[in-house]
Structures are given as structure tokens and as C-alpha cells.
Amino acid sequence: MVSLTASATPAQVGYVVRALDLHAHVFEVTLTIAQPATDQLVSLPVWIPGSYLLREFAKHLQGLHARQGNKPVAMTQRDKCSWQIHTKAGKALVLSYQVYAFDSSVRTAWLDSRRGFFNGTSLCLRVHGQEDTPHQLTLIDDDLPKDWQAATALREQRISKRGFGDYLAANYDELVDSPVELGPFWRGEFVAAGIKHHFIVSGAPDSFDGARLLTDTQAICEAEISFWHGKQPQQAPQRHYLFMLNAVHDGYGGLEHRHSTALICKRADLPRLGQTRSGAPSDGYTTLLGLISHEYFHTWNVKRLRPLEFDRYDYARENYTELLWFFEGFTSYFDDLLLRRAKLIDTAHYLKLLAKTINQVLQTPGRQLQSVAQSSFDAWVKYYRQDENTANATVSYYTKGALVALCLDLSLRHAGKTSLDAVMRELWQRCQGGPMTQDDLLAVLADLSGKSYGAELQQWVHGTADLPIKKLLKQHGIRLDEERAPLPDQLGIKVNEQQGIRLKSVLRGSAAEQAGFAAGDEWLGVATGQGQSTQRWRLNKLDDLATYLGNDTHCRALVARDQRLLTLSLDVPDTACSVKLGVIDLKQVDTWLDGKIPA
Known part of the structure; x- marks a missing residue:
């Protein structure tokens, strides 16, 4: 267990983070500002670098309170993400608040009974005027399961064997650029070009081949360090590096940081024990390796x-x-x-x-x-x-x-x-x-x-x-050769086939647009032939269309839109092509x- 008084804070700004309630998905944050300004301004970022959308992280902040010594301090909310704390200068200010964390992406924060994760942009209020001073982060393991660990790329000060304790950031930018992983994760390490790299994986099944992932990631890192620095790998800017991978049933994504990256992949895309290494890796594993390569290049x-x-x-x-x-x-x-x-x-x-x-x-x-x-x-x-x-x-x-x-x-x-x-x-x-x-x-x-x-x-x-x-x-x-495009590309549509055929989008100038299809339509069936030879077919999958059309290129499509049934005249083009590359030399x-x- 790590105590709140485990060490003296060398930083003027310090955050203590603990998992307040795993089942309610709530982190508790205590922010101490040793030398606040008069009427100190604090704010929470509205976006995270690398993901270019205003995500309004303050919507999950709740229960903000302030005190100096034993006395509460009044505050005024300035806008959607900033607060003026009516402080007196020169006396330590303590802010306490909670953050709801139930977004499993790499961009925000997550907490449940099996895993915790957060970016500083979601949890750490910015202390205006002190952004360039050292910031301390203390991770508390109170009441957490004994198999939980903590990992971050921040500089270690005093931590336990499981990674809980004090970390130091040079400034606010470094603090919020260093995500934190919590939980019973797998971990491994390797050295590439003299630089120690750590790899942690959350959610991996017992069949996961960690040794292969480390070997292949090491090859990527060595190739990229060589790309940038040739025969002088010592010029690489990272002093160390941390890969943080969350394996889930269905997901994909990554977010780059200066000394780490947060990744998400499908659990099925992880390398598995017993798989042969000869030949090309599976498409899923190649996708994961490409993601690792992409985020590491962002270093x-x-x-x-x-x-x-x-x-x-x-x-x-x-x-x-x-x-x-x-x-x-x-x-x-x-x-x-x-x-x-x-x-x-x-x-x-x-x-x-x-x-x-x-x-x-x-x-x-x-x-x-x-x-x-x-x-x-x-x-x-x-x-x-x-x-x-x-x-x-x-x-x-x-x-x-x-x-x-x-x-x-x-x-x-x-x-x-x-x-x-x-x-x-x-x-x-x-x-x-x-x-x-x-x-x-x-x-x-x-x-x-x-x-x-x-x-x-x-x-x-x-x-x-x-x-x-x-x-x-x-x-x-x-x-560059051309070959017949897959049926959705021939028609100019993107579909969801989980329960019937639902159109997600219709491309401009496509056969589907000319026929009158619209996003949101449910494609129920088709009629082929004319007169007494007309046949009507129910469609379960888009591929069924090729079976029912045969050599025909025209049909009448039955679609449902806003509970109305529409019949659309569809001509399937025979010229829609996709690109295939072949080797000449x-x-x-x-x-x-x-x-x-x-x-």
C-alpha cells in the first residue's frame, strides 16, 4: 500500500490519483499547489494532442472542492472547462475532485474491476501560470486487488515493486503526454539500439505469444531507429519507451506520445503460442504490427x-x-x-x-x-x-x-x-x-x-x-492492373450486415445513388426477370445479389425507409474496377x- 504521505513533494504542483470506486468507474484526484496565485485559475483540456476533436473532458469532472489549510475556498466557474479559485497567494491550495472513467478508447480514461487507464488530459487540471514547473504524480493502490500493477513512462521517484508511488514530470505537457495503465497486465521488455523498451498487454488470453510480439516489435524499433539515425543510434531522442496494448474483443486504434504509446487491438489479432513463424503473418497480426510501426514512427x-x-x-x-x-x-x-x-x-x-x-x-x-x-x-x-x-x-x-x-x-x-x-x-x-x-x-x-x-x-x-x-x-x-471490384464498390455503397442489410453510406455518382438508395435504407430483397418470369428474392447478405442476378445487370430492389416500402430500379455496372499491383522487374x-x- 502506498500512503498519501509516502514522500515529500519536490514539485510545486502535485497530483494524487486513486481508484475511488471500481464499480462506479470513478477516479479520485487530489491536486496540491504549493504556491498558488491570487485567484488561481485552473482548467481541464478540451482535447488531447494526436486526436483532433474537442472531446470536452470536463464533462466527466465532478465534486470539485478547494481548501487552504482547514478552510474551504470559494470558486467561480469561468466557462465549460475552467475555474477561478478565490485563493490568497502564498498558502498551499488543495483541490479535490472525481472523474468518471468509462471510455475504453486510447484518448480518455477507463476504470472497472479488471483494468484502469487514464491520460492526464482527462484527470489533471492545468494550473495556469505554473505549466512549466515540475509536476508530481502519485499513484495510490489503496483497496486495489493485489495483482494490480501500474505503468507509465514518467520518471520514477519512489515506487513500489508493482509500480505504485511517485513519478515526476518536467512540466504539464510531459505529465499529460504520459498515459497510465493499471491492472493485472502482462509485461515484457527488450533493448533496441541500446534503448530499453517495455511492453505491457492488458486483456491477453493464455494463448498469447508474448515472446514473438517482443521479437517482432524489437525488429520494428531497430528498423525505425536506423531509418532516422543510421549508424548513430545513440542520437535517438527517447531515453526509454513504453508500449501499452489493450486487447479487446473488437477494437483498433493508437495514440502516440513522446516516450510511450497507447494501443488497442482485437484479442484475436495477438500472436498465439504454437503458430508457425514461416511465411507471412496473419492479416490481423500484420495490422497490429503496422499499428505498432505507425505509432513508434510518431516518436x-x-x-x-x-x-x-x-x-x-x-x-x-x-x-x-x-x-x-x-x-x-x-x-x-x-x-x-x-x-x-x-x-x-x-x-x-x-x-x-x-x-x-x-x-x-x-x-x-x-x-x-x-x-x-x-x-x-x-x-x-x-x-x-x-x-x-x-x-x-x-x-x-x-x-x-x-x-x-x-x-x-x-x-x-x-x-x-x-x-x-x-x-x-x-x-x-x-x-x-x-x-x-x-x-x-x-x-x-x-x-x-x-x-x-x-x-x-x-x-x-x-x-x-x-x-x-x-x-x-x-x-x-x-x-498497376485493374480487376473487378467487390460488389459494394461496384454499387457504391457501404453496408452493415449484422441484422439484414443496412446501408451506412451511398457514394456520389454511384449506381446506388442513381437508383435512389439512401443511407439508412434496409435492403430487403430483389426482383429479377420480367412478366411471368419475374422472381422475387429475400436478401440476407449482399453477396446473395450475385447469386440471384446471374448474368443480368438489372433488378428491382425492395427497400424499407422510414417504415415505407420502396421499389428502386438498379443497374449493376460491369465497369467498376479496383487496383491490383503486379511486379514487372x-x-x-x-x-x-x-x-x-x-x-
């Missing part, structure tokens, strides 16, 4: 090398930038590529993943309406607030940004002087691992290649024309994928 790209607009986070409002296509998109390009270089997937598997990204962009009508720079700026109101029209009005800065990176990389390599690898490393040096602008990228491109890429970025990033992917891939030994392909410059 450099966005957590340190970052948009100038993120030089100092403003936790009270949106922080706009047009550069998410670079920081998320380029990271998305290199995440799978570095799996190939780490020898965790082969060339065929990599090309399959690349083709998937190409198809995702080509099957998004919004790419012709919104530039990827606009997509970055609008993330706060569009990307993180998706609805049935999102694909028609927007383009993802993840997927199109990855293809912009692909086009830049292949263009640079074809010219024979440099590569995007070298550009990223030179940007790191030029910006000293700190804030950057698009002009910095353009300057490095010109310095290393000997030509301006202003026109290309204007067209690819700030325009809406399709990218020259086919031409550039051919120059590097890959042909394996030597050229390997030169690119291995990171070499063509001779």
Missing part, C-alpha cells in the same frame, strides 16, 4: 518534428494546421514499408497493403472535392465527425497523405539523387527535431534533389487531381523497398 514525426502550429499546445481550443497529410500521411507510408525492411512481411504482402491504400483513395469521391491540405485543417469538424456523407465530401489525410509520400519518394528515386528517407532525416537535422513548416520541406527537397517540388506539392497537396501513381510505379518495376522493386537509390 520522431509529430511528437518532436511537428507543425509550427504545435510548437506550444493550446489545450483550451482547436489547434489548426494544414500539415496532417505530412505527419499522419507520411507516417502511414513508412509504417508498412518499414515492416518490409524489418523482414516481417515480404514484397508481395507489402504490395497488397499498398494496393489497399490506393483503392481506399480511388473509391473516395471526396478526393475530387477536398484537397489533402484542407482535409488536415478540417480534421476538427470533418475527419473526427464522420457521417454518411463523409466519403463524398472529404479525403483522408492518412491515406492520400501516404500516396503523396509514395509519389514524392518514387519521383526522387527516379531522378537518381536522393529519396524520401534522406529528406526525412535532413528535415530532422534542419529543424533540430522541432517545429517545421511546408517551406522547410520544400527547402530540403530542393537542396537534396537539385530541383523545386513546389509545383508537385501545389498539385498533389493543395489540389484535387488524381496522383500520377501508375506512371511512377511503372518506373520502379510495378504495373523484381530487381527494381527491391531497390526501392530496400531503401536504395537506383543506379
Whole structure:
């Protein structure tokens, strides 16, 4: 057990966090400010860096009280997330409050009888005027099950063997950039390029192969440290690193931090004991490895090398930038590529993943309406607030940004002087691992290649024309073939088939839109043939349509909308295609994928 008086606080700002009630999902926080200002202002962030949406964390804060000594102190709520505490300067101020924690994502906080997790942005009030002073975090294990542990990337001061106790952050930014995991998790560790990495997994079944996950993650980390620092791995900025993975029945996601990352994956995607290591990993495990690669790459790209607009986070409002296509998109390009270089997937598997990204962009009508720079700026109101029209009005800065990176990389390599690898490393040096602008990228491109890429970025990033992917891939030994698209893509719909066929979205200009389908429709059945030869069929799955159509391309669809039955005339196009990549010259392909410059 860790006592509230376990150690003297060297920091001017200290937080004590305990799980108040596992079944009510409530954390208790005690905040001590040694030297408060007169009428001290405190606030809770409205967003968390890396996830560009106002999430209004203050909605879960309750029971806020203040005292100096034994006397209560009055307070005034200033707005949705800040409070003015009517303090007298020079006398310690103690705030106490509770936070409801029942969001299982990587962005907020969670607490139940099996696991606890929180980001500081959800629990830790910001003390205005003292953000740059050291902050202490004390984790209390009162009344917690004996098998619970605690883990965070914060600097240890005095902790128990199970990880409870005192941690120190250099400032508020570091405090809230260091999530905390609590519970009976699995843990392992490895060393990559001289840096100790810890890995914890919550929710893993007994069949989980932790040794394989550590070995494969180590290969990813070594490949990425080598990517950024070559033969000088000691220049890597992280002093240590913590992977925090929550395995659930159905989920996926990650959020990057300077010395750690919080991840979620499907329990079925974990590597299992007894599985053979020969050949390609399963699609699910590859997805997990890609997520690990993506979030670890962010250690450099966005957590340190970052948009100038993120030089100092403003936790009270949106922080706009047009550069998410670079920081998320380029990271998305290199995440799978570095799996190939780490020898965790082969060339065929990599090309399959690349083709998937190409198809995702080509099957998004919004790419012709919104530039990827606009997509970055609008993330706060569009990307993180998706609805049935999102694909028609927007383009993802993840997927199109990855293809912009692909086009830049292949263009640079074809010219024979440099590569995007070298550009990223030179940007790191030029910006000293700190804030950057698009002009910095353009300057490095010109310095290393000997030509301006202003026109290309204007067209690819700030325009809406399709990218020259086919031409550039051919120059590097890959042909872009077309094959018949899956039925949903032929029709231009996205569906939910858990209970019947429910349309989630209808793509602009598609056969489904022309027939009159709308998001929310329940597709009940089809009628084929004419007159006395008419046949009517109930649809349980969308694939049933191909069976009932046979060689026909026309049918009448029966749909339910707002309890009304509608009959729609549907023509299934025979020209809808998706992209498949094939190898023309394996030597050229390997030169690119291995990171070499063509001779």
C-alpha cells in the first residue's frame, strides 16, 4: 500500500490519483499547489494532442472542492472547462475532485474491476501560470486487488515493486503526454539500439505469444531507429519507451506520445503460442504490427518534428494546421514499408497493403472535392465527425497523405539523387527535431534533389487531381492492373450486415445513388426477370445479389425507409474496377523497398 504521505513533494504542483470506486468507474484526484496565485485559475483540456476533436473532458469532472489549510475556498466557474479559485497567494491550495472513467478508447480514461487507464488530459487540471514547473504524480493502490500493477513512462521517484508511488514530470505537457495503465497486465521488455523498451498487454488470453510480439516489435524499433539515425543510434531522442496494448474483443486504434504509446487491438489479432513463424503473418497480426510501426514512427514525426502550429499546445481550443497529410500521411507510408525492411512481411504482402491504400483513395469521391491540405485543417469538424456523407465530401489525410509520400519518394528515386528517407532525416537535422513548416520541406527537397517540388506539392497537396501513381510505379518495376471490384464498390455503397442489410453510406455518382438508395435504407430483397418470369428474392447478405442476378445487370430492389416500402430500379455496372499491383522487374522493386537509390 502506498500512503498519501509516502514522500515529500519536490514539485510545486502535485497530483494524487486513486481508484475511488471500481464499480462506479470513478477516479479520485487530489491536486496540491504549493504556491498558488491570487485567484488561481485552473482548467481541464478540451482535447488531447494526436486526436483532433474537442472531446470536452470536463464533462466527466465532478465534486470539485478547494481548501487552504482547514478552510474551504470559494470558486467561480469561468466557462465549460475552467475555474477561478478565490485563493490568497502564498498558502498551499488543495483541490479535490472525481472523474468518471468509462471510455475504453486510447484518448480518455477507463476504470472497472479488471483494468484502469487514464491520460492526464482527462484527470489533471492545468494550473495556469505554473505549466512549466515540475509536476508530481502519485499513484495510490489503496483497496486495489493485489495483482494490480501500474505503468507509465514518467520518471520514477519512489515506487513500489508493482509500480505504485511517485513519478515526476518536467512540466504539464510531459505529465499529460504520459498515459497510465493499471491492472493485472502482462509485461515484457527488450533493448533496441541500446534503448530499453517495455511492453505491457492488458486483456491477453493464455494463448498469447508474448515472446514473438517482443521479437517482432524489437525488429520494428531497430528498423525505425536506423531509418532516422543510421549508424548513430545513440542520437535517438527517447531515453526509454513504453508500449501499452489493450486487447479487446473488437477494437483498433493508437495514440502516440513522446516516450510511450497507447494501443488497442482485437484479442484475436495477438500472436498465439504454437503458430508457425514461416511465411507471412496473419492479416490481423500484420495490422497490429503496422499499428505498432505507425505509432513508434510518431516518436520522431509529430511528437518532436511537428507543425509550427504545435510548437506550444493550446489545450483550451482547436489547434489548426494544414500539415496532417505530412505527419499522419507520411507516417502511414513508412509504417508498412518499414515492416518490409524489418523482414516481417515480404514484397508481395507489402504490395497488397499498398494496393489497399490506393483503392481506399480511388473509391473516395471526396478526393475530387477536398484537397489533402484542407482535409488536415478540417480534421476538427470533418475527419473526427464522420457521417454518411463523409466519403463524398472529404479525403483522408492518412491515406492520400501516404500516396503523396509514395509519389514524392518514387519521383526522387527516379531522378537518381536522393529519396524520401534522406529528406526525412535532413528535415530532422534542419529543424533540430522541432517545429517545421511546408517551406522547410520544400527547402530540403530542393537542396537534396537539385530541383523545386513546389509545383508537385501545389498539385498533389493543395489540389484535387488524381496522383500520377501508375506512371511512377511503372518506373520502379510495378504495373498497376485493374480487376473487378467487390460488389459494394461496384454499387457504391457501404453496408452493415449484422441484422439484414443496412446501408451506412451511398457514394456520389454511384449506381446506388442513381437508383435512389439512401443511407439508412434496409435492403430487403430483389426482383429479377420480367412478366411471368419475374422472381422475387429475400436478401440476407449482399453477396446473395450475385447469386440471384446471374448474368443480368438489372433488378428491382425492395427497400424499407422510414417504415415505407420502396421499389428502386438498379443497374449493376460491369465497369467498376479496383487496383491490383503486379511486379514487372523484381530487381527494381527491391531497390526501392530496400531503401536504395537506383543506379
